[in-house]
Amino acid sequence: MQYKNIHLIYFSPTHTSAKISYAIAEGLEAETLSESDITCEGLKEPLLIGENELVIVAVPVYGGRVAETAMERIRMFQGKDTPVIPVVVYGNRDYEDALKELSDTLVVQGFIPVSAGAFVGEHSYSRKDMPIAAGRPDKDDLFKASQFGHDTLKKLDDAGCLSKLPVLEVKGNYPYKVKGPSTPQAPVTDEELCTQCEYCIDVCPVTAISIVDDRMFSDPVLCIKCCACVKECPEGARTFDTPYTAMLHKNFSARREPELFF
Ligand SMILES: Cc1cc2nc3c(=O)[nH]c(=O)nc-3n(C[C@H](O)[C@H](O)[C@H](O)COP(=O)(O)O)c2cc1C
Numbered sequence: 123m124q125y126k127n128i129h130l131i132y133f134s135p136t137h138t139s140a141k142i143s144y145a146i147a148e149g150l151e152a153e154t155l156s157e158s159d160i161t162c163e164g165l166k167e168p169l170l171i172g173e174n175e176l177v178i179v180a181v182p183v184y185g186g187r188v189a190e191t192a193m194e195r196i197r198m199f200q201g202k203d204t205p206v207i208p209v210v211v212y213g214n215r216d217y218e219d220a221l222k223e224l225s226d227t228l229v230v231q232g233f234i235p236v237s238a239g240a241f242v243g244e245h246s247y248s249r250k251d252m253p254i255a256a257g258r259p260d261k262d263d264l265f266k267a268s269q270f271g272h273d274t275l276k277k278l279d280d281a282g283c284l285s286k287l288p289v290l291e292v293k294g295n296y297p298y299k300v301k302g303p304s305t306p307q308a309p310v311t312d313e314e315l316c317t318q319c320e321y322c323i324d325v326c327p328v329t330a331i332s333i334v335d336d337r338m339f340s341d342p343v344l345c346i347k348c349c350a351c352v353k354e355c356p357e358g359a360r361t362f363d364t365p366y367t368a369m370l371h372k373n374f375s376a377r378r379e380p381e382l383f384f
Pocket of ligand 1: 133134135136137139140182184185187211212213214217242243246247347348349
């Protein structure tokens with residue numbers, strides 16, 4: 123089965139999910155690539171993607187589930203027996219029910235999962251003094267992602283048509299893990315370092331940042347703690363202080379590898 127176009131859909135505030143999705147696409151060797159980057163904005167109208175395209179949906183894991191903002195935005199895409207590769211990227215702790223949640227949701231929306239993967243990306247809370255999966259996805263991860271794309275292509279070729287594929291099983295449970303209560307909190311700005319370039323405003327996926335009384339203000343109720351503003355600030359003026367960083371650094375430093383499902 124040859125697919126001329128690969129359609130990438132990703133929500134990726136700190137770019138790790140996007141990087142993995144591009145590496146997978148490379149292995150799929152398509153003639154053309156189109157993308158729906160739903161990080162900073164969702165679609166205004168529903169989009170139907172036909173059966174002649176192969177879709178990759180890549181999202182981060184938040185609390186063992188698909189990041190909520192990503193899930194809301196993914197619901198705007200509709201398939202028509204469209205092949206899809208659901209992909210979750212997590213910060214080396216665990217992805218729990220996220221891959222199953224993503225895969226199940228895409229089935230309901232008319233997609234047919236053909237393979238799926240859970241990959242590791244640098245944790246949003248990783249810091250220089252307390253690294254958590256720092257620098258990932260690295261060369262090895264990207265190679266595995268590309269190979270995964272290649273192997274998916276082979277699986278599709280061997281099957282000949284989608285209706286011959288058995289239903290894809292991925293790791294995870296239903297009912298999905300219940301999300302814990304989230305305490306409103308947002309990164310803070312060091313006013314000495316901040317030049318008010320407003321780049322943080324541009325990269326925030328949920329427009330939680332604005333200028334109030336001539337200072338950067340992050341609304342803790344809107345903030346999803348993705349840390350895009352922390353990692354992207356050109357002056358290093360933003361920090362997000364959470365006890366999770368030390369806990370994750372201490373307990374989840376042993377390297378985890380991608381888990382792939384065919
Ligand atoms: C609010 C929040 C919750 C997270 N929960 C988890 C988790 O449950 N397990 C895990 O391993 N990583 C977790 N992470 C880390 C992200 O999944 C990881 O950094 C991912 O690579 C981010 O994807 P992105 O670069 O595409 O934004 C969490 C990050 C945030 C911001």
